Amino acid sequence: MVPFILLLVIVGSVLFHIFTPWYSTPIASNWSNIDKTIELTFWMTGGVYVAVLGFMTYCVIRFRSKEGHRADYEPESKKLEIILTVLTTIGVAGLLAPGLIVWDEYVSPPEDAMPIEAMGQQWYWSFRLPGEDGVLGTTDARNINADNPFGMNKNDPNGQDDILIEGDDLHLELEKPVKFLLRSIDVLHNFYVPQFRAKMDLVPGMVTYYWIRPTLAGGYEILCAELCGVGHHAMRGFVKVEGKEDYKNWLDDQSTFKALQEEAKLENKEKLAFHKSN
Amino acid sequence: MSESIVPESELEEVELYHAKSWWTEKVFTQDAKLIAVQYGLTAFAIGFVALVLSWFMRIQIAFPELSIISEGTYYQFITMHGMIMVVYLLTALFLGAFGNYLIPLMVGARDMVFPYLNMVSYWTYLVAVLVLFVSFFTPGGPTGAGWTLYPPQAILGGTPGQESGIILMLVSLCIFIVGFTMGGLNYVITILQARTRGMTLMRMPLTVWGIFTATVLALFAFPALFVSAVMMLFDKLLMTSFFMPALVEFGENLTYGGGSPILFQHLFWFFGHPEVYIVALPAFGIVSDLISVHARKNIFGFRMMVWAIVGIGALSFIVWAHHMYVSGMNPYFGFFFATTTLIIAVPTALKVYNWVLTLWKGNIHLTIPMLFCLAFIVTFLNGGLTGLFLGNVVVDVPLSDTYFVVAHFHMVMGIAPVLVILGAIYHWFPLITGRMLHDGMGRFHFWVTFIGSYLIYFPMHYLGFIGVPRRYYEMGQTEALYTSSAADLNVFITLAALAVGFAQLVFVFNVFWSAKKGIVAEKNPWKAASLEWQTPDQPPVHGNFGKELPVIYRWAYDYSVPGAEDDFIPQDVPNEKVKLAKGHSQLGVEST
């Protein structure tokens, strides 16, 4: 019975992998290389798994204790151990090398990538686009108040035309590389879109980054992937990848920091007038 | 050489402790064997609490519409489950329980070198456990920060248990570390300085090697946890900004500023990664010995096994940041840590090969301990191979913080070591109690535990592939990933988890029932060669060995030696006293 069940475990695992309905979502970014590295790792480790367990099962069948049977006496075999060491080292190097090459791409955003800030707080996402000058203004968590939820430095000229998106979807242009600059104002979060295959933590007090090039139009959910308190599972956002035309239309509808500031000023004045007239 | 001489270590300094009353004999005992049992029972008791927590978590994940627990409670449960299992169960069990029981017996000492310190170590551990347990009943409950306790979240208002739970957790960890250090000094010095005559380091069984290396790792790694816990306590209680940057909590600017959450992560994982091997190395050692005994064959490549244990232990201090690939640390660290991490795979793989090669041409008895060993190889190999995914920095990017990680670490440092613990209990139960565990219940327990946990964790990897994040109270509407079939898979996993949980109840019953009513074990029932079975009494009495300490004449793996009649030669039997097989004039291959 024992070898039979062991065989069942091996065969079952392989069949499960072949017929599983649960596998990666269709990829929507340039990181197909990551998928390929996973695939490579799968084949190599899967092969080792089946081989070692198969050998073990064979031993259990073949060398099961019998009357009058006696085990061999063999403390070690230098030759066999050297062969196994070398083979394993080669296999491991074969996994590592492609992995490091792809990692190098992952941490080196292209020059023309558009910076987009994703800001996390308990428990929602906001975004900031650089506006016409292509440069994001500086920020400081200490500047944050009801009128300035992003903590923008008001006298930074680069920040005036920044486009602020609070509590709404982010849109991306198809095939245009973006570099996400990640910022948190309270605890750790993680900006994760499964279809992009990329993620990185948001760390309060610093700015982290990664880059992608969206390759498939559609709407994708942003999931927070770093425990950030009781609302962690509900911290969702939405990103929409679309063609140039649609993207431009969307962009034109958004407001800049300057516009929002003036709006806020106006509102405050109205409030003041309202109070006075009473 | 046949005349035994009491070794020097026996005469110097160590005085065997003698109990004067029932209290000092049974409760405040200084006998390492009883302390081991105390450690074991305490660890299992608190571990059982953690097991029950996991049932609630699984029911919540599978049937979110029931809302059996609230969000806050869910996060508190995952935190306590993780911390208890890793530190208070596995570490305490392997080092406190198995270490205390086996080290003196296996190296031929009468007790630990400092029995009083050993006792204090246990009671300190008990206080740590109680402090942790009390947090369930304080206002706000235990902390829900996740077992990694990452700041700033761990000490801010959006996390449950920030009133007192997090403080009790950190204090409890500090107490645990102090208590462990007392025990750890004892284990290391006993192994280095109090072995019996003839017991060279390389004659020690791999169990002792595993526990020894793990203890050294723990002594060097736990200070990092201590440092991070103390600094976080300062941040929480005295408002320092060691780890706390300027931040805004629910629209309010806090007084913190300038600190670095990543610094905490580095300290935490500088402890956290060796911690994995603190759990794994004793398991490696024990499983090697069990395989060897029950396959009636010496462990294949003994020297390689020792080197691998020591090598893995040393390497484990330079791989910690592979837990932080997507933490926001300097991304160029990724190159270094991916390389070191994959290097550590080589000695680990060699260990797996050697276990399997020990079976080759063996004489395999499919006893319950052996079954657990086979199951360990399956689960450890599985978890080790998925480690190659997560260790290879870029492959980790899509998989980190998903159920793939949960499945990986449960397989490799949850299920695999626990299978070893269970196998070890079946193996050494006759030595500890003098009775055998019930075989039928044991086999039932084994099959449900092994197949059940495989069915829990193997499919769980695939939830990770589709991208389901871990630590989610509920998935909600996420059609692209969390299809109805994925939800069904979660229901299946929960059912398997509950079945495995039930099987543990059978095991607990078996332990208590067999301790009273089990079949009385014959002397050395598995015919093992290592020293712990060669005591004059079974179970061994206080002082372990009779009037004179044994003298050691061979390594711990003389199974099926050509020329000997029996298929094992105990370590304390000199060559002249070995009964030769018919037609043989001497031991060894030459004569055949």
Add this chain to the structure above:
Amino acid sequence: MSIFSTLSQKPWMADQALVDNEHMGKSMTLSLRKATLFLLLIVIAILFTLFSVAYIGRMAYGDWRTLPEPLLLWWNTAIMVFSSFSFYRANVNADHNNIKKTRIYLLVSGALTISFIVGQLFVWRELISFGYFVSTNPSYGFFYLLTALHILHLLGGLIAWLVVTLKSFTLKNDPVNFALKVNLCAIYWHFLLIVWAFLFVMLLLT
């Protein structure tokens, strides 16, 4: 014998077995207590090293302010040096079986240690009176934390000191064990002096 040659032994070989049978079961010539103390000191050293690493890591951030250096710290350092030296003298006298002198030096060391601790508390008071609280800046936080930790280790040592000193009054015929205990205390004090010197230099330099 080096660790490497130990690890390359083949314990199953007949010729190795003959050598191994003669082994006395100890890996070091140190006595049990001394070996344990050294291991403990390694662990404590790692603890302080990790704190220092955290200190240096935290220093790299912009908000770091340099510490003020109260003059009192120099006095305390001098007291710590004398305390350690007095332990050295106690040790020498214990080795020569000169119990009376040992006792005097032990009492002097204890008194100096206690005054060191009180002195450190005065340093705290001085800092607080200047408005430098634990939470004012991480550098102050570290100062309080590290000095407190060092004091805690001294307090632990004082327990051992108390046991040994009491023993020196009732001592009859166990001079070897007594000398060993004095020796262990002395080693611990020298170690804590080194730790303090290390911390002091680190705090001075930054």
